[in-house]
Amino acid sequence: MKKIEAVIRPTSLEVLKKALNEMEVRGMTVYNVMGRGLQKDIKQYYRGQEVEVDLFPKVKVEIVCRDHWKDRIVEKIIKVCQTGQIGDGKIFVYPVEDIIRISTGERGDSAL
Amino acid sequence: MKKIEAVIRPTSLEVLKKALNEMEVRGMTVYNVMGRGLQKDIKQYYRGQEVEVDLFPKVKVEIVCRDHWKDRIVEKIIKVCQTGQIGDGKIFVYPVEDIIRISTGERGDSAL
């Protein structure tokens, strides 16, 4: 089992959700993060004082899936979230050792 | 060392904390997330327009622990967070390679 962690533009979340839905990938966990990467700093102002801001709002989407689903999901994320511009975000893949569904106590792949 | 990641109902957090406390598991990191799983969509409204909402508020609890503690903690989470209803949440287990306590620089198990 793998965990796919995609850090994407907040504006891409809705389309991504829809796209995953169509693949019948429903399980996901989402939260707001601030990210820094190649995107260049912007300036903010406070009473005439200038501040370089280097953290931008992003959304992190975590999807835990069976090993063989991994590539399909990654492809799909690239497809719907790619604008080709810096700031599109990154996908990280991690190994998962175990999964448990709390409501039933099921474990492993069947808990997905 | 393992990382246990439990996505639970917000209303279960307090009892879980208490239960872990009794096991003398104190270290944890908690944050709010939005999650989608088997829970069925609900409808929200904005000036007469209907919107299907499929992300529900959840709380993610991360606990990094020694290997042999893993099962005990997972059991405990299931015990106190299970209502048997869809939406109880999921537990994911990941491998951890290293742990460092910043204040002392200790590493590995002794940093826990």
Next chain:
Amino acid sequence: MKKIEAVIRPTSLEVLKKALNEMEVRGMTVYNVMGRGLQKDIKQYYRGQEVEVDLFPKVKVEIVCRDHWKDRIVEKIIKVCQTGQIGDGKIFVYPVEDIIRISTGERGDSAL
């Protein structure tokens, strides 16, 4: 590739960012969490009723990097975030299987 996850004091974020910048480590994802560890409970009050609060605001910084960068980054984090007091936080290191830059589709180390 490794993922370094540092749970630090909110007040250390700015200096850490600066320090990493100087090492030319730019990529990072940051979010607010609540944490519990060795830090002792504090009391809060609500209309004369006392409540023990055991979750403290922390900031989690995630940095995915090449294997050989890991130690340098961990050292740096310890260096700038250490006050020596309880509550300085922890660093966790995880294995990463894959990295993809969404904007270009690049994979692995070159996506960093």
Next chain:
Amino acid sequence: MMLKNMLPRCIGLSLVLLVLMTYPVAAAEGSSLNSGDTAFLIICTGLVMLMTPGLALFYGGMVKRKNVLSILMQCFVIMALVSVQWIMIGYTLSFGSDISGIIGGLDWLGFKNVVFNSDNAYVGTVPHSVFALFQLMFAIITAAIITGSFAERMRFSAFIIFIFSWTTLVYDPLAHWVWGGGFLSKLGALDFAGGMVVHISSGVSGLITALVLGKRREENPGPIVSHNLPMTVLGTALLWFGWFGFNAGSALKADEIAGLALLTTNTAAAAASLSWIIIEWIRQGKPTVLGAASGAVAGMVAITPAAGFVSPLSALIIGLLVSPLCYFAVSRLKTYLGYDDALDAFGIHGIGGTFGALATGIFASKRVNPAGVDGILYGGVHLFRAELIGIIVTYLYAAFMTWLILNVLKGLIPLRVSREEEEAGLDVSVHGENAYNM
């Protein structure tokens, strides 16, 4: 002969001129409208109106994030619902011509004659419509206070029916008894701006709803759920501001009594805010913002019945004393007796209002307001007894009627939301909305 004729004419002419001159004045006195008083009461009506959103924010900041809209919604709907009820039936039940001291007659049914024909004994120097609307705002805020007791668990349909019944069957008669020429006023009970009618009645009714509905399902071991304290502080500020209209406006004239009420209101709020944080400082070591806000509200509750009858120093003492009482009620009494008066409508308004009504019987002074009565401190016993009777009547009537309404209602529909709805939060489950979206 000519002279004889001229003299009367001389006098006559003078008189005619005099009469002409006086005519506008006399006319003005005939219609009896005073623009200053009218301006005052219109604006005060606005201030009291603003108290209900103020209360909604005061309460809303104290509930869980997932229930804040339900609180705001309840207060908002009360504004709408009671406004309509008041025009149709509420005002006339409260202020229509007295029927055996019990209830008002139907003179002003549907606000008939409230606009077209302005003869009304209570009105004084302002248009009847303004008086009627000023009074409406009191009916609204009173119902809104109760919501604090049943917050985070009541069904919305049950809420609507309850509020409509309550305002008609409890508020309107009480307002009549005390202010509309009913038996309590004849008894000699003084209630300047609504210690009994507004605060005791809502506080006691809140307690009963909390008892009948039962506790919220416990999620947290602790009681801290306040999701947004700056919202509560903002609400308190609007309450403080609005209370100037509530108490000073109750003089119905922009005169010295209004000035006195302004002064006592501010003084009691300030003193009670101070004494609340002093207790907290002593007992907890940490004075809280919620304490400062709660104290200010408690102080204004307590001074409400006394505002136009006591001196500023008496107001200071009333303010200093009310906070310890309310602090004890919300932190000890509630835990001890185990009722879940979620936002302490009883602890603050019930207890504070009771103390204030008694204090009126103690501190009222004819030297301050010649139209008032002397309290115990100034040698009068009668007033204190009348206040005591007024309090008891209000407690019994409000408690019994609320209990009755809720039990009849219980027979028809469930009063509480389901476990799932309560867990998901009333905002999303009852109103289909989230307060905050990312």
Next chain:
Amino acid sequence: MMLKNMLPRCIGLSLVLLVLMTYPVAAAEGSSLNSGDTAFLIICTGLVMLMTPGLALFYGGMVKRKNVLSILMQCFVIMALVSVQWIMIGYTLSFGSDISGIIGGLDWLGFKNVVFNSDNAYVGTVPHSVFALFQLMFAIITAAIITGSFAERMRFSAFIIFIFSWTTLVYDPLAHWVWGGGFLSKLGALDFAGGMVVHISSGVSGLITALVLGKRREENPGPIVSHNLPMTVLGTALLWFGWFGFNAGSALKADEIAGLALLTTNTAAAAASLSWIIIEWIRQGKPTVLGAASGAVAGMVAITPAAGFVSPLSALIIGLLVSPLCYFAVSRLKTYLGYDDALDAFGIHGIGGTFGALATGIFASKRVNPAGVDGILYGGVHLFRAELIGIIVTYLYAAFMTWLILNVLKGLIPLRVSREEEEAGLDVSVHGENAYNM
């Protein structure tokens, strides 16, 4: 002989005394200032001023988190910009001596003579400066309403030029036509507090800006973007509070008409709030807070032109009827026609104002306000026709001029922010600020 001399003296003395006595009164009538009315209008000016921040919060809560500052900024800048424009040129264009029914003359250019010399037919019993400032607040809120239509996408520099042009070329003439002695007032159209001048004009202009600017880039499939509904509720509360000043203050005197306007305003707001949530309850099963708030605003919009001319029961009916109309407009009409009136300036103010102006022609009654005219219900047809003409003129003029201004502007600078700026949010990309920092 002596007597002959004495008689005239006797009369003369009386007269001198009378004249002396009347002098202060006469003087007061000469300057004609009334402290009650003045107090009233100064405070009402404050209340109407507060409506614009109220509107900003009402709107601000409904937009995405990343655009809330841009909404607040636009409303704030309108307060500043229109204040200056009004002093320099706007007031005199609106209320200067009439030039062929079309526009005001330059009598009050730069507020000349507004302070030093207070002769002005409109002013009545208050200082000219107060009247002029009261009217300014109407100019401000009108421009601010439009921002709801082009929210989340307009360039700031284009916005500034647009607003300045719009207030000068659309608002000022319209205000003159209806209130400043222009041709619409001569026609007999009644607009108590601004149904046409304020709500129709801004709503229609909003629609045009939405059409010219085009839709926001869609990110979410659904329309829910409201980032902070408690903010919207607070805004509504301030609007409700301020509207008392808006409508009651439009009587320009603290009298019975002001009282009537207060009463009808509150009643319509309450009734419309109720009817909106009733529709939602029926159609969705869930009454929303945003619905209750939108309904209250719609009700106040609808009663605005009628406030001082109709009975409270008519106000109740107007309130009950306006919400279904607006609900239909914002939930069906908008989707059907496909324009992106982001926060429904047209759906609420345009539709609500149109209905209100027609309702004035139906429900107005001389029994309620002898200075008014009878509507259809009371046998008068003329008023309804005048209202209809007024509405059509306002629609055509506002739509055409807005279209013209935008198209001229479009030739000079882009009207919309870039895709990147829109995606990043206007707060950070246009104003270099985040609304909320952790």
Next chain:
Amino acid sequence: MMLKNMLPRCIGLSLVLLVLMTYPVAAAEGSSLNSGDTAFLIICTGLVMLMTPGLALFYGGMVKRKNVLSILMQCFVIMALVSVQWIMIGYTLSFGSDISGIIGGLDWLGFKNVVFNSDNAYVGTVPHSVFALFQLMFAIITAAIITGSFAERMRFSAFIIFIFSWTTLVYDPLAHWVWGGGFLSKLGALDFAGGMVVHISSGVSGLITALVLGKRREENPGPIVSHNLPMTVLGTALLWFGWFGFNAGSALKADEIAGLALLTTNTAAAAASLSWIIIEWIRQGKPTVLGAASGAVAGMVAITPAAGFVSPLSALIIGLLVSPLCYFAVSRLKTYLGYDDALDAFGIHGIGGTFGALATGIFASKRVNPAGVDGILYGGVHLFRAELIGIIVTYLYAAFMTWLILNVLKGLIPLRVSREEEEAGLDVSVHGENAYNM
């Protein structure tokens, strides 16, 4: 003979009638109360009261999330504390019968005779209690302004003692000198609503507290900590609203001077808001909401001493000029000199107030207010000199006394919270509360 008798009778009768007629007027002049003025000042008292919560929100939005409650708490406690102090001793020190131009006598100790016996030279046509309460609100807001300078670091107990001492030893004498018949008023310095007494005194004292307390521990390299800018905008709106009461109310009558003050206040706020964002636009390319809000506040600060003495066009100029000065002070001067005036109490109120007092000496005109004095622009030099002396006296006195109070206090208790408390945030460490809970 008969005739001879009749003539005097004729005259006599006329006189009697005249006297009778005038009686009510005379009586009214005896009690000298005017309901319009009273209504006005009561409501204005409410408006000024609301400014302090407004300021609290204005400030609160600008601080870090973890310190917002401490700001709200400080402003709230000032409302409570200064209210009590004012009743007991503050009012009489400020407005009691003058003792050698230095301080007021103890005539009104404990508000003795303020309610019972209303003879007071300052009061005019309103109840003494209303005048005294109106003045209280000025004492409150002045103390509250200072909190902006020492935000995010002062110990709460030190804060309490400091504020109590400051209001008694600095504010009360200053108010006496300028408004209570003290030496500055005798000198001819004009301060319509408190440029010196309120803004310079608080701004300068703020600067001293910032210097004595030292800087906040730096966490962020940048200065952006404002956790909630919509809160700041809401605060600004309440300030703008309240300032109408502050400045117009300072006329103490609902008359043309009040109207003038209303007009100049709004104009200066608008102009300064515009000029602030223009500077930002030029220098940064991005006009900010915080800039628009800061400008509006700066404009109202600057017009405060001049509000009832200058023409609207002068107000426009004053507003346009003050923002560049304050912008320079907060963005360059502060960084250059290196003091940590956290929320710029000195930069806005100190600098803005100083400029406003000088501008009064320049722009004041007897043509606008015959009770005023001509400034330099109208040929008067005396006023400017008096203003200058007033400014210098205020600077020296406020600075010295604040320094003295803080240094005495420092000997007794620590002034600052510990490093740990500052890091954890004052909300949780000092008040045991979180502003926002999830």
